[in-house]
Amino acid sequence: MASRPRTLYEKIWDAHVVERRDDGTCLIYIDRHLVHEVTSPQAFEALRLAGRTVRRPDLTLAVPDHNVPTTPRRDAAGHRVPIADAESAQQLQALERNAPEFGIRLIGDTDVEQGIVHVVGPEQGFSLPGATIVCGDSHTACHGGLGALAFGIGTSEVEHVLATQTLLLAQSKTMEVRVEGQLGPGVTAKDVVLHIGGVLRASGGTGYVVEYTGSAIRDLTIEGRLTVSNMAIEHGARAGLIAPDDKTFAYVKGRPYAPKGEEWDKAVAWWRSLATDPGARYDKVVVIDAGDIVPSVTWGTSPEDVVPITGTVPAPESFADPSKQDAARKSLEYMGLTAGQKLTEVEIQNVFIGSCTNSRIEDLRAAAAVLKGKTKARNVKWAIVVPGSGLVKRQAEQEGLDRIFTDAGFEWREPGCSACLGMNPDKVPPGERCASTSNRNFVGRQGPGARTHLVSPATAAASAVAGRLADVRAI
Amino acid sequence: MDPLREVSGRAIPFGRKNVDTDVIIPAKWLKTITREGLGKGAFESLRTDPDNLFDSPEFSGSPILIAGDNFGCGSSREHAAWALLDLGIKAVIAPSFSDIFSGNAFKNGILTVVLPQDAIDRLMEVAQTDPLAIDLEHQTVTTPFQDRFTFAIDPFRKHCLLNGLDEVGLTMARGAQISDYERQARENTPWLAHTA
Numbered sequence: 001m002a003s004r005p006r007t008l009y010e011k012i013w014d015a016h017v018v019e020r021r022d023d024g025t026c027l028i029y030i031d032r033h034l035v036h037e038v039t040s041p042q043a044f045e046a047l048r049l050a051g052r053t054v055r056r057p058d059l060t061l062a063v064p065d066h067n068v069p070t071t072p073r074r075d076a077a078g079h080r081v082p083i084a085d086a087e088s089a090q091q092l093q094a095l096e097r098n099a100p101e102f103g104i105r106l107i108g109d110t111d112v113e114q115g116i117v118h119v120v121g122p123e124q125g126f127s128l129p130g131a132t133i134v135c136g137d138s139h140t141a142c143h144g145g146l147g148a149l150a151f152g153i154g155t156s157e158v159e160h161v162l163a164t165q166t167l168l169l170a171q172s173k174t175m176e177v178r179v180e181g182q183l184g185p186g187v188t189a190k191d192v193v194l195h196i197g198g199v200l201r202a203s204g205g206t207g208y209v210v211e212y213t214g215s216a217i218r219d220l221t222i223e224g225r226l227t228v229s230n231m232a233i234e235h236g237a238r239a240g241l242i243a244p245d246d247k248t249f250a251y252v253k254g255r256p257y258a259p260k261g262e263e264w265d266k267a268v269a270w271w272r273s274l275a276t277d278p279g280a281r282y283d284k285v286v287v288i289d290a291g292d293i294v295p296s297v298t299w300g301t302s303p304e305d306v307v308p309i310t311g312t313v314p315a316p317e318s319f320a321d322p323s324k325q326d327a328a329r330k331s332l333e334y335m336g337l338t339a340g341q342k343l344t345e346v347e348i349q350n351v352f353i354g355s356c357t358n359s360r361i362e363d364l365r366a367a368a369a370v371l372k373g374k375t376k377a378r379n380v381k382w383a384i385v386v387p388g389s390g391l392v393k394r395q396a397e398q399e400g401l402d403r404i405f406t407d408a409g410f411e412w413r414e415p416g417c418s419a420c421l422g423m424n425p426d427k428v429p430p431g432e433r434c435a436s437t438s439n440r441n442f443v444g445r446q447g448p449g450a451r452t453h454l455v456s457p458a459t460a461a462a463s464a465v466a467g468r469l470a471d472v473r474a475i
Numbered sequence: 476m477d478p479l480r481e482v483s484g485r486a487i488p489f490g491r492k493n494v495d496t497d498v499i500i501p502a503k504w505l506k507t508i509t510r511e512g513l514g515k516g517a518f519e520s521l522r523t524d525p526d527n528l529f530d531s532p533e534f535s536g537s538p539i540l541i542a543g544d545n546f547g548c549g550s551s552r553e554h555a556a557w558a559l560l561d562l563g564i565k566a567v568i569a570p571s572f573s574d575i576f577s578g579n580a581f582k583n584g585i586l587t588v589v590l591p592q593d594a595i596d597r598l599m600e601v602a603q604t605d606p607l608a609i610d611l612e613h614q615t616v617t618t619p620f621q622d623r624f625t626f627a628i629d630p631f632r633k634h635c636l637l638n639g640l641d642e643v644g645l646t647m648a649r650g651a652q653i654s655d656y657e658r659q660a661r662e663n664t665p666w667l668a669h670t671a
Binding site: 015031038041042050090091140165172207324421423444445 | 493497501506507508520543544545550552553579629630642643649652653657660663667668670
């Protein structure tokens, strides 16, 4: 029997159904589970209280990232530096206790492989195309850049996966976001996903799994695809997906957890079969012309508040929706901006290059290429580069990128989530502005009162030099 | 989990759109290793305003929250649901919810009610002065003024909420089916069924 044409999402879904219920919800098998220190303590506590074990510790990997300071982890004598914040230290200790107790591998904060879970998963080959991947973190959508069905879950679901290696899920609707054409100079994967977020708005993807297609997406490197899929959640999508291709296979091959030998060949054949069939139907299709995308920046406090770097701060009255007008007024007040102001005239005091969106080696290379031989402007008080993992850091140092950053006046840090969210010592001071390569510009996200402008690594670097938000194409 | 059949009482007429989980509970409150006590940090940035709804004598401790579109967007932190519970909120009514938040709410026995914007507008008006009643069995929200709005809910979620069922326990009872799946996966996709 010829089966009907299916999308990439439907194929991965169908391959993971343990049981289909009468109401259409399915018990879905989870192939890979990433665990970090913030959303797991209460899940392990619940298992312990109920006398339950972890069903598949071998499919689970624990990495601390949110709380860890990005200052050196060992002192000059090689001793581990204690974490000053008592609550952060307690969460880390909980993970260090829980992982071995339940038989889970822990990549600890002093291991070279440590980093942000969404950088570590693909880097270790733990995240694979066609796999179902979950983590108690909404940016798990990131792994969709490899063609994995990956999504964030809450702590009760973390507990559910630990205990059963499954989740009970309703199938999502499907959306194709097709980006056709060639990206212009200075336009990066980050600009693509910021632009998409502006088109779809913050809730446009709610209830959907978004598959990013089209020549502009195919032309991205794997790291660029991880950046795009990472921010699927910022338009409300459950997950993002990009069909795995030869570039994906080349990226995965040889990584520590990647399949080997005969299994590798079988895996590649299966991965190739996952691409959306010709004639398969999506519930919604959005087409974007790559030529319309320019280096982008956010002006407000929602990732949907995107404008071209060449643009101006919009007037609240320019929005049709009265509640958006109200939200825009509040955003402008919080951000200290006025309608009509040119973005390139907005002064910045901080620059953050890092986060699960933009802390991989290509991101650091792109920023370093702009910074080489230049220094940050005097009004930029704090500029840091936080590699996504210890391995990214090592690679960057081998390429001499760390010197370019430090010569330009940046601090070169240890891996972690850092200033993407105010959970560790890296925070943007109240009322100050930050050009940030992270993924969220929410009120207080980078610290109480902090004003975030989301940008690409190249734009962040250009802005550091200019001391204002800057068009990388003009530098 | 306690069974949930009805939620009635005053409703906080909050009404805001795109309320993200950083607003519901800021990151600095995520450092706990237990589920209790997060009500103090709930909506912290809004509660610096002395006239905020959450601490007003009229609405403090209300079991229902009315919000705008896309409530609970942003991070996956279940602390958002725990913070609402700790504030005493048992049901949230909004035109739409983020997928992750509504799952987290359900797993903690919080009912999320989706109603169209015009119904929300009416409930916001009533909530200023009068209580609301949500009946999960009959899937209705009613006011003292004969308004009656019906809402849809996933039958499985309804069943679990009405009976206070623990989802982990229910799935563990399907252990044999999960083992069958794992056997097949070892044959078909062995590179997924184990790690190198």
